[in-house]
Amino acid sequence: MAAESRHLRELPELKSMNLLASTSFGRLVFSQHALPAIRLVNHIVDDGAVIIRTQLAATVLAPTGTVVTYEADAIDPHTHLGWSVIITGLAEWVTDARDVVRYERVLRPWGIGDQDQVIRIRPHLIAGFELAEHASN
Incomplete structure (x- = not known):
């Protein structure tokens, strides 16, 4: 796909957060x-x-x-089209016992070992971008 047939556009914050929620991994x-x-x-x-x-x-x-900054994306390996979302915000330990138990039930860490600490990142800056094909006329 030629670079001329694609464009990079900035995404609204709500769309960016919805995309971030649609994937299960990212980079801290x-x-x-x-x-x-x-x-x-x-x-x-x-x-x-x-x-x-x-x-x-x-x-x-x-x-x-x-x-901290957190980044997640979904990029097609063949077309190189997709999206990237980057948030920057304050990371804090989750200390409320009910929240910790709830997160431990719904969030299974991939790594081995005791991953017993839960971190919440509250975004202050949200930047989302989509690399897409130009619409045909």
Whole structure:
């Protein structure tokens, strides 16, 4: 597919969050030892926030929370068309016992080991983009 037959368009925030909710994994971007670090994790979107379970909480979060970025996408490997959503916001430990139990039931981590920490990322910035074909006239 020729580059001239496609276009990149910015998506509204609601559409972006709906797309993020439609996929089960993404990339958590945080600072580790003053350097950028990225981890592939699975997630759910609940009440406008991204929820993940991980062993990374102690690495990712300061006691008062940390600003992180989360990215998910769906790109067709043949056409290279698709979308990407990037949120930036405050990550915090989920401490309410009822919420933790509920998230543990609906969110099964992929990794091995005790992934007993639940992180909620409340987006402050939401950027969604779609690479699509130009409509035929």
